[in-house]
Amino acid sequence: MDRVKVARLSAGRVDIVEPGLPELVSRGIAEGTLSFVVGAAGAAVEADAVFLCVPTPMGAGGAADLRAVEEVVAELADHLPSGCAVVTKSTVPVGTTQRISALLGRTDVPVVSNPEFLREGSAVRDFLRPDRIVVGSETAEAARMVVDLYSALGAPSVVTDAASAELVKYAANCFLAMKLSYVNSVAELCERFGADIDSVTEGMGYDRRIGRSFLEPGPGWGGSCLPKDTSALLRMSESVGFGFDLLGAAAAENLAQRERVIAKIAKAVGGDLSGARIGLLGLAFKAGTNDLRDSPALGVASVLCAHGAEVAAYDPAIAEEQPGMLVVDSPYRAAKDADAVVVLTEWPEFRKLDWHVMAEAMHGDTVLDTRNLLDPTTVLSTGLSWQGIGRPRIVEHATSAVG
Template sequence: MADGRIAVIGSGYVGLTSGACLASLGHDVVCGDSDATKVAALSRGEVPILEPGLDEMVAKGIASGRLTFVHGATAAAKGSRYIFLCLPTPDGGDGRADLRIVHNVVAEIGPVLDPGAILVTKSTVPVGTAHDITATVARPDIAVVSNPEFLQEGTAVRNFMNPDRIVVGSTDRVAAEAVAELYAAFGAPSVVTSPESSELIKYASNAFLAMKLSFINSIGALAETVGADVAEIANGMGFDERIGPKFLRTGPGWGGSCFPKDTRALATIAADHHVQFPLLEATTVSNDQAQDRVADKVRAAAGGSLDGVVVALWGLTFKAGTDDLRDSPALAVAGRLAAEGAVLRGYDPAISVDVKAGKDRPDVTVVPDAYSAVAGAEVLVVLTEWPIFSELDLVKTAEGMTGRTIVDGRGMIDPAAAAAAGFRLVPLGRPAH
């Protein structure tokens, strides 16, 4: 095992998962965060995000003494050999990642780093960031290594502990291999590259997966038209080892904190370097079309107009297993419906009724259970793939509604059960029942 304490700067989704998992491997990890209240809560084992298995991982790390939390980046960085930067890199509004937080933290901790310390960027950053961080820290004895994360919300702990590969990139080969050694217990292949290649691997991976999702959603639209079933098509495609079965499930589009931001960023990087990338443009356009198609189906189910129509939404988060509303396709569809005058009532197992209104929740009244959502509704729309939606009583659901149409955006509703309850089922990617 590589020697030396690990500092994780930022205890958000990536930082907290990385810190807890690294501690579980036997490393001494200290997580630093700028929010003193959050640090105090984490020190008590209170995890502020919904992520299966993370609570237990944090509790074990604290109990073992290998995972601690401190206030501030400097306090964490002092005396650490590895400093993992797990900081926000939001979209700056023009497709470019805003790196001000990253550079401010690097400038802050630079003077206190031990000689020979290694700065590790796990944040998703554009090509050239490792070079820029080297200039910001301005110390020739400090190596900078790119080590992108490949975590999926809802399965992040499992992803970290069972990686497909470990990607590290640096101009300092020794430093890159030292970072790779931190993960040696996994036995996963290490991909050691230049920092530019490492930084681009993350963007390329996410954009490729987004393209795969956009492709199957477009195939779903075609399947509906010709009377085919997109689930059968995806199954037949998935057996091809060149394609694989993952990310071939149709739905109301892709979203979350990574795919939209990273796809836009990669397109911007290409444009900045005068490289045409029409596939990325088509990927985004196709995603918008997928959300339009769901809205079109709801409007048609309501008789052609949504003005004043009560529509029930099952699912608000961008995927099951998380409470993340960022760039949720469910909310993108909701926004389209609200713009046409629909009255929206939504339920999601992970979203509290007192969640703040605004950008993340456009014109949706959040209710405490699925049956409250359908009360008086003309149309029910399933937008997030929570397993509970396959288990609910459709007869009871029908009793509360004024209409009898379910637009199933996630393939969660059994056609026979829907028919028995008197519903007309409108799925994606296959003819309506």
């Protein structure tokens, strides 16, 4: 029980970076519709529904770790009012709804699967404007009650059995992971063939069967969901004798993409990372959050440090020191004396940097833009070279290109 965190939330202080959440919490407290308590039992008193929103991180062997779920269920079991629905929002393996029912030992308490589909950095918007509501239960009345809770949002609802609802979340996240691995592979082909990934994905995105989302190449996918969910689904597949080779290949390609980025950085500094000074822009796994869990940016930074590079990193949302590297409070400090500057997180403010100042601060002249975030012309105009992912490398300086 984190009493300090509960006290801070009760005072309206939200410590995570999530646009709109501090205002939502403050309004709920002021209107008396939101309160925070220590202990699950206290929250269950007179409740019509109790939502389980606890972490299910990657455990031993890659399977989902359900200890937090089991602990809160054990705490709740004797305190739930008869008829109260236990609703699982956490991402849990198929069969967990039945497992929770068995742990509760209450025939008068229905269990419902209601997976969340919130993206960090836009969680409030995603909750208030959902693509769909998925609800699964073996008790039709409980399922309908949960669906009705979302009626004001006007989103389509999928009401099904618990196993199907549990699998929806994994199937969706793992599809997105495969899509990202696919576009990173295509980006590598673009570099080898001299094609431009921006044009390729634009042409793909107009196809309604494919769509435009998750077609941006980068240093690999990460965060709190995709790595653990792909691993968990692979383990689940193995448990029923199915080799999900397609998903396994996507996970392997993700690691290969990280290695390709590291190889590009090494090449930019002459082939030897030992003693090279690298300025990194971004550490969070995506813009709009301060989450470092399974961040590809942090993964790249850690490997650079392990190879003896001197790393100075800047992220607008992260001030805490990280092992082996210097975390600075300015992108210009990250660039100071750098042999190369590498963009690893797609923070929009990096587009607005004064690249003339960046160029003056740097020792080398290479900018590796792993998010294809920057305007190459702006970077080139300062005398620097620019390299993206899946795009032709531009080493000619703008001044010489037009001279």
